[in-house]
Amino acid sequence: MGEWWTTETSMENYEISSISHVTMSPSRRNNLVSMYSFPLSKSSYSVISAFCTEDNIPQCISYINQELASLGLSSTCIEAISPGDTGLSTVPALNAMYELLQIHRRSMCNLEELEREQLRKSSTLEHIQMSNTRLKDQLELSIREKSGLHETERQLQLKIKTLQSCLKTEKDEVQKLQSVIASRASQYSHDAKRKEREAVKLKERLSQLLIDRKDKKLAIDVLNCLGRADGKRRHWKTTKATSSHEDEMYKSLLSDYEASQRSLMLENAELKKVLQQMKKEMMHILSPRQPSTRGATADDSQEQADLDGEAKGGDASRESLDQYCEHAREQLTNSIRQQWRKLRNHVERLDSQASQAQNQLESNKEVIPRETHEDEMERMRCEVQQCREFIHAQQQLLQQQLNTSFDDETAALLNDCYTLEEKERLKEEWRLFEEQKRNFERERKNFTEAAIRLGREKKAFEEDRASWLKNQFLNMTPFTHRRRYSSSDGQSALSIRSEPEIRMSSVKSQLAKSSTYTTFSTPRPSQSAPVPSTTELYRTLRLIPDSSSSRHSNRGRWPECSNIEDGETLVRPKNRLRSGGMSIFSLGEDENSFT
């Protein structure tokens, strides 16, 4: 109680008003306190300090009665059994006590409630104060920011001012320079003129001097005079001659103008033709769409009327085209212009229609997804909500667990759990690893087995081939079954063969090359003994067991190729050599890859 009191007093500073109506009046509290301490004092404290003594029972009773009345318990009035007696009538006293106890309990309840209220209030108060301080901070910050901005603005303005002044000075400078340039230019031109005059004077003087000196050297020395190029005699300089020159000049000018006018006229006529053509085509384009739009709008009908008028006008203009009449020309251009406008409107309309249609299409396209989109959104929102709830519940559970049973033991337990889990996982991984290893082992075994099998097969195949070849040799008749062999070869035999080799395998180059091939390609030189040689046979000789599927595909087409490329091998001996080298290399490589 005392503690509460102190807190209350400390709180009084903050919220006196709220407390004042929650707490009881001090007098009342004092009463309570006194009442509370009363029974205790009876037993432990001296009688003097006690409230009631043997002597003042009636006063006490009356006082208590008064108090009770003031408390509104006027119905129960404690009274002595008899006026002089010290005993009390039990029933009203007990009733009064009961009432008091009730009141006390109620007040205690109230108190508790108020306390709680107080706590809540204080917490809100704290919260409000916190937010208040935060807001204050924010305010301060924003004020600071504002001042900063003001500062920068000021600086920028200053800068602008300086720049403006700079600009002004620059402008002044430019003006000054321009005036300088102008003055210099005038000075220069003046000087130039002066110099020129001087030069002219000098020249005059010079020529005068030269003439005065009677320069003897100045002469023409011709063996005999020539005739004029046109064979005519020289004309006298007369007014007639000058006028004839003028005439001639004007004549030439005139002819030039006439020529240019002619060309312009031609151009004009051409352009007019083009215009007419355009107009006709426009009319052609515009007319078929009229029925569809006729009467649709007043505007269109107006247009139609225009067009009709136009057609007449056009005809008229065409008729008067040749007359170069101003009016006709105007009419023509006007009609073209109008029709052009119409065409443009039409095209624009078409454009807008097209764009509208497109928009519609787009909007249609959009509407459908939007619905589904919204549905989807709704669904997702629900899901999110669910998840959130789930998470919340989990959090709560966790919190509870932590609150209820978080101690070292549980922590250790949890730790153990984790390590166990880890161990489990590792074991699992180990097991996987083992399994993989086993797999690898098995594969390796398979592989070696396959290799062995392949070796065996190779051996068998070689034997087979040897026997087949033997057969072949024995009952071979050269060139008669050529086609058949080649085809059978193409299907069954396996050979390594690169493109350049195909070129080489011509009848002509065979003999020269056979030795090199045998050494490198086949392990049995006896097979390459000079037999009736066909290209097919030759190829057969160079068979080796290893082959890749890609080479099979090559093999499919060589019989045709070889015949075509025979000619080429003749022309390029260098190539042949090089390709031979290549083939050797490729063989070696294949052997490597096999083992």
Add this chain to the structure above:
Amino acid sequence: MNFSEVFKQTNQLCKVSPDGKYLATCVQYRLVVRDVSTLQILQLYTCLDQVSHMEWSSDSLFILCAMYNRGLVQVWSLEQPDWHCKIDEGSIGLVSSRWSPDGRHILNTTEFHLRVTVWSLCTKAVSYIKYPKACQKGIDFSRDGRYMALAERRDCKDYVCVFVCDDWHLLRHFETETQDLAGLEWSPNGCVLAVWDSCLEYKVLLYSLDGRLLSTYSAYEWSLGVKSVSWSPSSQFLAIGSYDEKVRILNHITWKKITQFEHPAIIDNTKATVYKEAEKRPGVGSDEMPLHNITMGATLFNTQSKYEICPLPVQIPVVKPDPDRASPKIGISVLAFSSDSRYLATKNDNMATAVWVWDMQKMSLEAVLEQTSAVRCFQWDPLRPRLALCAGNTKLYLWSPGGCVSVQVPTEGGFQVQSLNWHCSGDSLILLGKEQLCLCYMDTDQEDKFKGTRCRLLECSFFLSGLKHSQQTQHSS
């Protein structure tokens, strides 16, 4: 393609007569006239001093040889070898001498541009034209030879005089709106005179024959302006090359700009083909061209080159000009239309190794030839759309719409082509080295006719028609 043997020449003085029959060359103080078809010497004249300028008269009958340092002009007749004519300008000096279009008058410009002296070979008469202006191109004759325009400077103002060449009658004399006239040129039809200002100001003025100002064109102000001007043979276009590395094309009706061709350092125009000359030393890759090794024996020590088509974008090497120097090496200095006005070839001075060919029908870039060395000279075939160029090395380069080819000139002693001239028939080219010249015959149907006289030295390894295709296939592979 066949090449003749090499002849001597000096000062790059070598000209084919206008009728295409004779070839005149100057060797020191001698003038040699040969037959173009046989290259046999027809006439040999001896001048008084080393010739500094030589020119055929329009009728191919006379040859003018000017010796500027002596102030002398000698004229030789092809028909009458013993006829002679000597014009002495005396102490006043001589800087330029030329024929009038009729071939009977000689116009000599004296030193300091004091005057132009017109000497008549018919009457021995002499007349003076005063105040000629010393500029890039101060005199131009119209193509039909009827009129001569002359830039004049009087009282610090520019004037243009139009003379009738027939009797040197002054037809028109008018002031031009130029600060400092730099040049003038007649349109090929002879009715419009283009006049341009000096490079300090971008200004092109177009005058009618009667002196009316037709139009003025100025693309920009302040920076350096016009560097070169050229009419198309059809008189339809006027191409103006300027210091801003652009060519502007004016039309002949409104005299306004139709288009402008820029010369960017990085070409990413997908319509254009970029041919890059690739050099390679013979003998290194002998495997790759075994067939041609035998024929190339004479040129074993020369590098061979061929054109490769570069995938876009291509970076053209650019030399940044020194801004402190006068007349900076930047801008379009050479413009040339093909004879059919279909193509325009240009050269930008700060991209000295590249020649640009523009299609005038599509108004777009057609091809760029990027050489390994700086281009010296290029000229169109007078009949076909075929461009020949040289780059100061031992090779001759040809471009045609079908493709591009580089040909080694198969002569001993390192014949370096400095300049070239087409024969007027377009069948042969005259290649000028430092002190030599050589004729290059294009492959034509009449080749058999000349077989006896020409030494057939080289079978060209690439042919024009097949080249482009083969290069493309090479690329794709």
